[in-house]
Amino acid sequence: MTDYIAVENLSDEMAKDELTYLAELLNKANSAYHGIDSPIMTDAEFDFLKKRNLEIELKFPQYKKPDSPTEKIGYLPSETFSKIKHSKKMFSLANGFENNDLYDFDDQVRRFLNFRVSEPLEYTVEPKIDGLSLSLRYEKGELVFAATRGDGTTGENVTENAFMISDIPKTLPTKTDVLEVRGEVYMEHKDFENLNTYHDSLGKKVFANPRNAAAGSLRQLDATVTAERPLKFLAYAWGELTEPLDATQFGAIKKLKNLGFKTSSHTKLCKSIDEALSHYEELSKIRSELGYDIDGIVYKVDSLDLQSRLGYRSTTPRWAIAHKFPAEYSWTQLLAIDIQVGRTGALSPVARLKPVTVGGVVISNATLHNQDYIAGRDNSGKKIRSGNDIRLNDWVEVYRAGDVIPKISNVDLTKRLKDSEAYQFPSVCPECGAEVVRDDGDAVIRCIDDLNCPAQAIEKLKHFVSRKAFDIEGLGGKQIEFFFADEALSIKEPADIFTLEPRDRNNLTKLKDRHGFGRKSATNLFDAIEKKKTIEFSRLLFSLGIRHVGENVSKLLARHFLTWSKFIHIISLAQNSDSQEYFDLGAIDGIGTTVVSSLLSAFKPGKRRDRIEKLADQLNILDEILPDSNDNFLSGKTLVFTGTLEQMSRSEAKSLAENLGAKVSGSVSAKTDLVIAGSGAGSKIKKAEELGVETLDETEWLSLIGK
Ligand SMILES: [Zn+2]
Incomplete structure (x- = not known):
């Protein structure tokens, strides 16, 4: 795209001229696109110019033209955002609550890296802002798209909206090929209050908390609405890069700041986990004065080299942890205890509460976990809440920590009714009347009739169609309940889903004639099911x-x-x-x-x-396809590690091997391709020799994988 003068540098006259020019050009492009002419510009150019037009209009509203393309061209007709696949997954973080969790974290990192306690290990510590994660992709210094975190793999395309946030640079003083910057979109307290007051005055819905307000403001199909909302952006991470930012986390954040991003002034480089913990204490003291919500502190191993050695678990990095602040508490009354029967038959008690506000959110349910929890004991039989049980009509203290389901932390015995009785946990399944059992060493009580219990069947079906499972479009929890209860087209078990269409064909009352379905949605559902037959x-x-x-x-x-x-x-x-x-x-x-x-x-x-x-x-x-390993020679091979490794821990060695496409097994068999023997290796080496399996010592192994 040609060079354009930055909008903030435009003079009045230039702005006026450009708006006239853009209106003519974009309107022409639009009719060319929709009419008989062939398109006069690419979609990307069109997008860019439309965005620029909007930016100028926002800066110079007095020159907005009556035939403004913003008003006339409904360019993105879709009702939802398009999807963007992240080039590098956006991970979430493991959580810690007590200081001990953080010491454990430090221990785990050291064990993985084979670090002695005396070895220095630095952390970058930063506040964890309670907002919405966003990934910004810059190519040759130009912002090309912005995507929400989504499920970590695929997010929503909110590029137009990101262009409206002034904290987000549109161009960078670097022409590096690819630079993906990640950070948090959030709203400050004062802006949040103003927005809610304004919404209230218009009779519009108010937001429960600043995070909801930020998410709702960013995810606007009409980007001009986003432009009116006072959103902020802080950068703290990155995705795909063609050039490394720095050798350390702290240095990389500094680099992002130099590139024009806002970064947190409370980010600190700490020499040890103890120093990190005292930074946590400091930040928790000034937390209420920051002017925006933070729900904890994030600790990251500072060396990027060590970060890459530590790598990732399935959803979280091994090199970072979020230290959450203690939850907020409120008192309310327990109105009822309901029992829900889950997919595996577990009977889960749920507290129905008189609605109460906790940390800005209205709570009316809380989990009661299991029988022991209600009785005042934890899984190992130790007392919780000083051993006080929970009874109907009790006054209870509820709390939330982060996004987790609210819990009950305390009972006010002085307010307990005189005639109250200890809660009796059901002795049969409340859904099907079958016997319930409690396995040894398990606090959970289960309905044993997994073949006939309707509650279990419905929950199993809901799990079956859920996002990480079959993910059938148009067949969610509500539809499962509909079909489960339906006589003519019943779905009682997963196999029934795939016979739905033939059964519908032979039926007198067709699905398309049912309430809530039409020809189109019935056809779509059958198509979606057909598509998922390959799995x-x-x-x-x-x-x-x-x-x-x-x-x-x-x-x-x-x-x-x-x-x-x-x-x-x-x-x-x-x-x-x-x-x-x-x-x-x-x-x-x-x-x-x-x-x-x-x-x-x-x-x-x-x-x-x-x-x-x-x-x-x-x-x-x-058939399962093993992870792509760039034609690596270890791909598909089965490895066994035995003995003590000196250069790296067993878990690091294992994760390295898996990253190279190998399978790591615990025992030597005829199917083993390679045994890596550390010092003190015994019987497995013998077995490998008997079976003629190749054996390497640690040094050979390291040179094999190029370390
Ligand atoms: Zn049951």
């Missing part, structure tokens, strides 16, 4: 909602077995606990005995197994 192995496994088999375990199992049919075959043989397959299953790294027994019971021949097979018969299950 990845790991996703299918996760979707089944087997206890202890979450996203990570599913992925682990899928990567191990690669094909569904092989997995089913092995699981069948493993039902015999004397078999080699049973032993092998437990030897998969990351798979413990709880997972094994849960899997075996889910796939035990009989009704449960039949349901899974009935479902699998409808599907085209894709």
Whole structure:
């Protein structure tokens, strides 16, 4: 795009002229686009000019033309934001609440890096602003798009809106190819109050807190609304880069500041975890004077080299943690205790409260966890709330910490009714009347009838269609409840979803004629279901909602077995606990005995197994593809680490190997490709020799992977 003079440098006359010019050009471009002429400019150019036109209009409203393209051209007709896939995932952070959590964090980092306690380890510590994360992509110094965090992988395209935030530079004093800057969009307290007062005066909805106000203001389909909202932006991280910013976190933040971004003046480089903790104390003291909400402090390992060695768990980095502030508290009355039955049959008590405001948000429910929690004991039998139980009509103190569901921290015994009685936990399932059991060592009470309990069935189905599972468009929780209750087109188990269309065809009352559905939405639903008949192995496994088999375990199992049919075959043989397959299953790294027994019971021949097979018969299950490792020689190989490594911890070695596409197993078998033996390695080396498996010592291993 040609060079344009920055809007803030335009004179009155230039602004007026340019608006006239742009109105003519954009209107022409628009009719060319929609009419018979061929387009006279690319979509990107059009977007850019339209944005520029709007920016000039906002700065010089007196020259806004009656035929302004802003008014006339409904350029983005879509009702929702388009999606942008992040070139580098936007992770969330692990949380700590007590000082001990932070000492544990420091320990874990040291253990992973093989650092002694005496070895220096510096942290960059910064306030955690309670706003909305945003990723800004600059190419050759120009802002090309802005995306919200979304689910971390894909966010919403809010580029037009980001252009309206004055804290966000539109151009940078660097022409580096790609620079992605990440930070927080937020609203200051005074601006939040003004906005709410204004909204209130117009009879419009007021926002619950500054974060909601910031999110609502950024995610406006009409970017001119965003422009009117006083949003701020602070940079604290980055995504894809073609040139490194610096060698340290602290240095990189300084660099971002030099590039024109606002950064927090409360960011501090700390020599040790103790120094970081005292910075936390300082910030918690001045927290209320900052003028904006912070919900904690973030600690990041300062060296970027160490950050890259530490790497990531599935959703959080190993090199950072958020130290949350203590929650806010309020007293209210407990009106009722409801029992919800979940997907795995767990009976979860929920407190219904007289509505109360906690930290600016109205709360009317709180979790009561389980029977012990209500009785005043934790999972290990220790007293909580000084051993006070919770009873109906009690006055209770509720609190929230971050986004978690509100909890009850205290009971006011002086206000307890004289005739109140201890709460009796149901002895049968409130949904189906079946027997309930409590497993040894488990605080949870479960309905045992997983085959017939309607509550379990509905929750399983909701899980099955959820975003990380089958993710069927147009089939969410509400629709599941509709179909579950529907007689003509019932969905009682996952397999029924895929027979919906043929059943509808043979039915007298068609789905399209039902309340809430029309021809279009019925067709769309059938199409969406058809599309999801092809599914990845790991996703299918996760979707089944087997206890202890979450996203990570599913992925682990899928990567191990690669094909569904092989997995089913092995699981069948493993039902015999004397078999080699049973032993092998437990030897998969990351798979413990709880997972094994849960899997075996889910796939035990009989009704449960039949349901899974009935479902699998409808599907085209894709083989698992191992992570892309750039044709690495370790890709798909099975490695075993044994003995003590000197240069790095076992967990770091394991994560390195996995990043190179290898599978790491806990035991040596004929399928092992390579054994890496540290000092003191014993029986596994012997076994490797017997089986003729290649063995490397640590130095050889390091040179193999180029370290
Ligand atoms: Zn039940």
